[in-house]
Amino acid sequence: MRIVERILNGDKRAVARLISMIEDRNRGALKPLSELHARTGNAHIIGITGPPGSGKSTLVDRLVKSYRRQEKTVGIIAVDPTSPFTGGAILGDRIRMGDLSTDQGVFIRSMGTRGHLGGLARTTGEVAKVLDAFGMDKVIIETVGAGQSEVEIASHAQTTVIVEMPGLGDEVQTIKAGIMEIGDIFVVNKADRDGAENTELEFKAMLDLDPEKKEWEPPVLKVIATQTEGIEELREKIEDHLTFLKSSGRLERINAERTKTEFMEILKTNLTNYILERSIDKGKFDELVRQIITRQIDPYSAADELTEAFEIRAGTSNSDDKD
Ligand SMILES: Nc1nc2c(ncn2[C@@H]2O[C@H](COP(=O)(O)OP(=O)(O)OP(=O)(O)O)[C@@H](O)[C@H]2O)c(=O)[nH]1
Ligand SMILES: [Mg+2]
Structure with missing residues (x-):
């Protein structure tokens, strides 16, 4: 049977x-x-x-079990862009969801970068699509950290949950710039530890400063994932957020935006492949690289030189300065 039919079966x-x-x-x-x-x-x-070790996988495990009790099916993608050299096994150990993998209504996949961080966001999006087509009601993407690539990966999500833990100190300030604005729900996990209230207050204070978040006020929840405390509340908030997305028309807007971005990416890949494979003289390309390095030419003019035939220009021949 063909792979698509098998998946749909x-x-x-x-x-x-x-x-x-x-x-x-x-x-x-x-x-x-x-x-x-x-x-x-x-x-x-x-x-x-959220940051490494904040309890994301433990939390996902409990959340998935909660969804299963509601008879929802769940796909899980655990992405680990911070350790490009770890293989599947180590990554698997970090997932802590062993008993879920035998459940027919759950599909778990961990993904390393295999050396190409840049493509990971797109790959993750495609994997999410496969799980969507497979019929999973929920697709959960777990990512570590707060860097640009994590934000890009998280950009595939419709609802984004930021998981922090007490005692990170300046960490909360550091993530502010990176992921504060992408969080729809904030979790202070490990609330059994000292300082949970402080972390909660810090989050609330930072959210107060954000005038963008009026339509949806991101809740801050205290959770103890290991004891399954606060998990039902978290699931309910996630569902509330979905309801909000639908009723406000925001889901439609997000989806339209992403469809556009994805289509553009595919188009770019096609065009780039076409041009690189058929029309660019490899010798000429290497020669231009050498000239760019020795400062005989700048990369913009060099690109224009190669794409001149297609009338595609970066703009170096256009002297209009619009600003
Ligand atoms: N005290 C306490 N420990 C917790 C809690 N949740 C998770 N842990 C522990 O924190 C450690 C890290 O948990 P993980 O779920 O692997 O954290 P993670 O964020 O997925 O970690 P990475 O994927 O490696 O970034 C484990 O030893 C968990 O048992 C909690 O609510 N309280
Ligand atoms: Mg994890």
């Missing part, structure tokens, strides 16, 4: 196989992905992000 191994192809940037994944497109658009994509 509920075959987890076919899902795993297609995901591996996506990770390997195997072009054979494109056809199944294009065939699955019509089946996507139903899953609620939830991003869970």
Whole structure:
């Protein structure tokens, strides 16, 4: 049977196989992905992000169990961009969701970067699509940290949960610039530890300063993931957020925006491949690189020189200065 049919028949191994192809940037994944497109658009994509060791995986485990009690199916993608050299096994150890993997209504996948951080955001988006098409009601993306790549990965989510823990001190200030604005729900996990109230207050104070968040006031929740405390409240808040997204029209806007971005990315890849494969003289390219390094030419003019035939220009021949 073809891979797409197998996936639509509920075959987890076919899902795993297609995901591996996506990770390997195997072009054979494109056809199944294009065939699955019509089946996507139903899953609620939830991003869970926060510093290493804040308890994201423990929390996801409990949250998934809570969703399962509601008879929702859940796909989990654990992305670890901070350790490009760790293999699947180590990553697997960090997931702490062993008993979930035997549940037919749950699909878990961990993804390392395999050396190309830049493509990880796109890969994650495609994997989320596969799980969406597979029929998962919820797709949870767990990412570590607060860097640009994590923010990009989190940008696939419709609801983003930021997980912090007490005692990080300046950490809260540091994440402020990075991910404060992408958080829809804030969790102070490990609330059994000293300082949970302080962390909670700090978050609330920072949220007060944000005038953008009027329509939806991001809640700050105290959770003890290891004791399954606060998990039901978290699930309810996530569902409230989905309801808000739908009723406010925001879900539609987010989806339209992402469709545009994704389409543009695919278009760019096609165009770049076309030009690089057929029309750019490799010798000329290498020669220009050498000239850019020796400052005989600048990269903008060099690019214009190569793309002149297509009338595509970065703008170096255009002397109008609009600013
Ligand atoms: N005291 C306490 N410990 C917790 C709690 N939640 C998780 N932990 C512990 O914190 C440690 C890290 O938990 P993980 O769930 O692996 O954290 P993570 O954020 O997924 O970690 P990375 O994926 O490595 O970034 C584990 O030893 C957990 O048992 C909690 O609510 N209270
Ligand atoms: Mg983890």
